[in-house]
Amino acid sequence: xxxxxxxxxxxxxxxxxxxxxxxxxxxxxxxxxxxxxxxxxxxxxxxxxxxxxxxxxxxxxxxxxxxxxxxxxxxxxxxxxxxxxxxxxxxxxxxxxxxxxxxxxxxxxxxxxxxxxxxxxxxxxxxxxxxxxxxxxxxxxxxxxxxxxxxxxxxxxxxxxxxxxxxxxxxxxxxxxxxxxxxxxxxxxxxxxxxxxxxxxxxxxxxxxxxxxxxxxxxxxxxxxxxxxxxxxxxxxxxxxxxxxxx
Amino acid sequence: xxxxxxxxxxxxxxxxxxxxxxxxxxxxxxxxxxxxxxxxxxxxxxxxxxxxxxxxxxxxxxxxxxxxxxxxxxxxxxxxxxxxxxxxxxxxxxxxxxxxxxxxxxxxxxxxxxxxxxxxxxxxxxxxxxxxxxxxxxxxxxxxxxxxxxxxxxxxxxxxxxxxxxxxxxxxxxxxxxxxxxxxxxxxxxxxxxxxxxxxxxxxxxxxxxxxxxxxxxxxxxxxxxxxxxx
Numbered sequence: 001x002x003x004x005x006x007x008x009x010x011x012x013x014x015x016x017x018x019x020x021x022x023x024x025x026x027x028x029x030x031x032x033x034x035x036x037x038x039x040x041x042x043x044x045x046x047x048x049x050x051x052x053x054x055x056x057x058x059x060x061x062x063x064x065x066x067x068x069x070x071x072x073x074x075x076x077x078x079x080x081x082x083x084x085x086x087x088x089x090x091x092x093x094x095x096x097x098x099x100x101x102x103x104x105x106x107x108x109x110x111x112x113x114x115x116x117x118x119x120x121x122x123x124x125x126x127x128x129x130x131x132x133x134x135x136x137x138x139x140x141x142x143x144x145x146x147x148x149x150x151x152x153x154x155x156x157x158x159x160x161x162x163x164x165x166x167x168x169x170x171x172x173x174x175x176x177x178x179x180x181x182x183x184x185x186x187x188x189x190x191x192x193x194x195x196x197x198x199x200x201x202x203x204x205x206x207x208x209x210x211x212x213x214x215x216x217x218x219x220x221x222x223x224x225x226x227x228x229x230x231x232x233x234x235x236x237x238x239x240x241x242x243x244x245x246x247x
Numbered sequence: 248x249x250x251x252x253x254x255x256x257x258x259x260x261x262x263x264x265x266x267x268x269x270x271x272x273x274x275x276x277x278x279x280x281x282x283x284x285x286x287x288x289x290x291x292x293x294x295x296x297x298x299x300x301x302x303x304x305x306x307x308x309x310x311x312x313x314x315x316x317x318x319x320x321x322x323x324x325x326x327x328x329x330x331x332x333x334x335x336x337x338x339x340x341x342x343x344x345x346x347x348x349x350x351x352x353x354x355x356x357x358x359x360x361x362x363x364x365x366x367x368x369x370x371x372x373x374x375x376x377x378x379x380x381x382x383x384x385x386x387x388x389x390x391x392x393x394x395x396x397x398x399x400x401x402x403x404x405x406x407x408x409x410x411x412x413x414x415x416x417x418x419x420x421x422x423x424x425x426x427x428x429x430x431x432x433x434x435x436x437x438x439x440x441x442x443x444x445x446x447x448x449x450x451x452x453x454x455x456x457x458x459x460x461x462x463x464x465x466x467x468x469x470x471x472x473x474x475x476x477x478x
Contacts, residue, residue: 070459072420074431075452082444165316172424179318186326197327201315208314 001195008185012203015176023176025203031095031177032164035102036156039163042107047114048140061111068108073166077101081173094175098167106163113155117148153222157215161208168204178203255446261437265450268433273458275347275419275429279354280412286355287362294367297388305363312360317421320353325425328352350422350429358415365411369404370396402473409466416458430454 015023022030049061068076080101084092092100121144129139171179182200186193255261293305312320325346329337340348373396381391420431428436434451438444 066460067456070417070456070463071452072417072431072455074420074423075448075455078431078435078448079452082438082448161314168316168318169421171318179316179322183322194323194327194330197319197323201319201323204315204319205311209310212310212314 001192004189004192004195005199011185012178012181012199015181021176024181025178027095027175028164028167028177029207031098031102031167031170031175032160035099035106035167036160036163038099039103039106039110040156042103043110044114046107046111047118050111050115051118053136065108065111068105069112073101073105074169074172076105077169077173080104094170094173097173098170098175102163102166105166106159109162110156110159113152113159114148117152117155118144120151121147150222154215154219157211157218161211161215164208164211165204251449252443252446255441255443256450261441261443261447264433264437265430265447265454268428268430268451269454271347271427272416272419272429272431272454275350275354275422275427276412276416278351279358279415279419282351282355283358283362283415284408286359288366290359290363291366291370292392294363295370309360309363312356313364317353317357317418318424320357321350321421321425324352325349346422346425346427349425350419350427354415354418354422357418358411361414362408362411365407366400366404369407370400372403373400405469405473406466409462409469413459413462413466416462417455420455 011024013024014026015021017023017026046061046065049057050065052058077098080092080097084097084100125143125147126139129143130136134142167177168179170177171183174180176184179200182196186196189196256265290305290308293301294309296302296305328349329340329345332340377395377399378391381395382388386394419429422429423431423435426432430451434447437447441447
């Protein structure tokens with residue numbers, strides 16, 4: 001086991017990096033971070049469209065969110081893998097393919113987080129700012145979103161954990177992220193599958209457990225600080241309970 | 248891509264492959280659900296147990312499983328775990344459908360960890376005085392759980408459990424990586440055999456979406472017939 005780690009640790013962490021493309025754990029983290037960062041603005045727009053009073057915005061985005069949340073991520077990855085090339089005309093590499101699939105998939109989920117965040121605020125917030133003469137968009141930007149986004153922070157960290165776990169599906173299209181690298185090592189060593197895959201699991205665990213503890217700590221801190229608005233918190237938790245039911 | 252050929256999907260070899268895949272996906276979901284629900288309940292009870300070591304055991308189970316991607320679970324149960332078994336058992340396993348067995352194993356543990364959290368929060372939604380009242384009447388911890396708390400808690404737990412079933416349905420697609428011949432795997436096979444990628448993926452997508460919408464409709468129906476009552 002120690003010999004195994006001694007031989008392959010660098011390969012596991014960065015792939016063939018100095019001599020070849022970046023891979024391994026570093027690629028997993030980079031892909032997850034890039035995916036979430038790019039999905040954030042898109043998810044915010046989708047979330048706003050989901051609560052928009054304009055039907056032409058609300059309906060198509062609602063349909064998109066339902067379709068993406070009703071299909072497995074793997075399906076989205078397959079569509080991206082096989083149809084991006086015929087759409088753009090040139091071959092897309094695995095990293096970009098996976099990134100696009102992740103951004104589309106995460107944006108649909110983030111949209112629901114944003115929607116739940118906005119809808120958890122008391123209706124009076126929008127009414128008050130509209131009656132003060134602010135337009136719909138300005139009320140959103142200056143009054144509702146600052147409150148909603150703060151409450152969303154723990155969900156965002158949890159979404160990052162999900163994104164890290166989702167990047168493992170890049171394995172299927174041959175992206176050399178950490179699960180793929182582990183299988184490569186397994187083919188080379190051949191005699192120690194149990195140790196190799198247990199190490200892979202442990203690696204994911206250390207990363208994701210740390211992050212989900214962070215989310216938990218954030219949640220406790222935020223709920224301590226926003227004591228006065230106990231009513232809005234209660235409605236937030238009840239809408240959060242309803243949220244997962246829609247696909 | 249422009250000439251969409253429905254005939255491929257409606258009959259013939261490729262139709263049979265896709266339908267067989269859909270059937271296995273549904274079977275994986277059903278078997279996993281049957282196994283994961285009691286396991287999830289057990290883990291939820293462990294996490295709420297009055298004894299600290301049992302609580303730690305439940306916590307360890309949930310966190311160690313939820314923080315590792317399903318794909319890594321699949322790889323472990325398919326490549327890693329069978330090596331630990333005694334020779335005779337291993338041979339019998341390899342003679343049978345080891346892909347499906349490993350997939351059910353991984354899916355069961357993964358879903359049970361999530362379901363345990365849903366059940367636990369359902370139980371915690373029941374006011375603590377219910378437990379105290381049950382104990383004061385002379386029932387033990389387990390008897391109070393079974394007769395007083397769980398009948399109330401499980402009712403609140405059904406909607407999140409249905410949405411967990413939806414996740415389970417989508418998660419069966421990950422079994423592709425270990426070569427279990429479920430829907431996603433068959434769609435890939437049909438794609439590479441016939442080059443009818445658009446048709447086969449359209450079939451798979453609409454099948455996934457169809458079952459997902461069915462499960463969602465079930466959840467909505469449940470919430471309308473049995474709205475959550477607050478005490």
